[in-house]
Amino acid sequence: MKIKYFAWVRERIGKPEETIQPPADVRTVEDLIGWLARQGETYAYAFEKPKVIRAAIDHAHVKQDAAIAGAREIAFFPPMTGG
Amino acid sequence: MTIPVTIRIQQDDFDIAREIAALTKGSTDIGAVVSFSGICRDDGRDASSALTLEHYPEMAEAEIARHTEEAKSRWPLNGITVIHRVGRLAPGENIVLVLTASQHRQAAFEAAEFLMDYLKTCAPFWKREEGRSGASWVEASEHDDAAAARWTKS
Numbered sequence: 107m108k109i110k111y112f113a114w115v116r117e118r119i120g121k122p123e124e125t126i127q128p129p130a131d132v133r134t135v136e137d138l139i140g141w142l143a144r145q146g147e148t149y150a151y152a153f154e155k156p157k158v159i160r161a162a163i164d165h166a167h168v169k170q171d172a173a174i175a176g177a178r179e180i181a182f183f184p185p186m187t188g189g
Numbered sequence: 190m191t192i193p194v195t196i197r198i199q200q201d202d203f204d205i206a207r208e209i210a211a212l213t214k215g216s217t218d219i220g221a222v223v224s225f226s227g228i229c230r231d232d233g234r235d236a237s238s239a240l241t242l243e244h245y246p247e248m249a250e251a252e253i254a255r256h257t258e259e260a261k262s263r264w265p266l267n268g269i270t271v272i273h274r275v276g277r278l279a280p281g282e283n284i285v286l287v288l289t290a291s292q293h294r295q296a297a298f299e300a301a302e303f304l305m306d307y308l309k310t311c312a313p314f315w316k317r318e319e320g321r322s323g324a325s326w327v328e329a330s331e332h333d334d335a336a337a338a339r340w341t342k343s
Contacts, residue, residue, distance in 0.1 A: 112243060112315060114326045162248055165251050184326065185329030186313055188273060188312045188313070189305055
């Protein structure tokens with residue numbers, strides 16, 4: 107699945123997007139955040155406060171208990187500050 | 190009823206008068222147009238308060254459209270325009286425009302406020318502020334969250 111990062115999540119990880127293949131026991135957005143946080147120092151820094159992170163699956167906001175099965179694109183970002 | 194809904198995300202500035210004229214063109218049943226513009230402001234704390242707006246292009250328009258659809262279902266509107274700028278914006282420059290047209294002013298006022306409250310908290314845009322000591326990401330405000338929450342039906 108394709109993963110996208112925005113704002114300071116993108117800056118901390120150091121890339122705007124990547125394609126990943128998480129293990130089968132990573133079932134929810136919360137699981138995925140936990141798994142990503144273990145992929146290196148930059149990821150650990152980006153996800154150091156997991157509750158702050160917002161997520162979208164296929165361009166729609168989701169809560170962290172959402173299942174990721176079948177997702178084509180998952181995005182992680184800080185709370186939005188537009189308008 | 191199908192009403193004109195315009196959603197644009199762009200680097201360029203917008204002309205408010207031209208957008209109002211486009212929204213109301215050919216209509217004789219519109220009695221009220223409310224216009225809200227968000228403007229990049231210098232907060233006086235720092236040498237520069239220019240902003241750079243980042244967004245999630247594939248999601249932003251769809252997310253705004255979800256909220257214009259909800260506004261249409263909640264108020265008797267005759268038209269909606271939402272324009273959000275991205276890229277670098279200096280103090281004094283326009284950031285966002287919301288126009289709502291209706292037969293009467295109350296629906297237009299309320300729908301414009303509703304749309305702005307949701308744009309602030311749900312549309313995937315992020316502001317990075319330039320200051321004397323470097324650039325930093327603007328933090329989300331609890332006040333904005335509370336403003337959006339009051340539209341949630343309990």
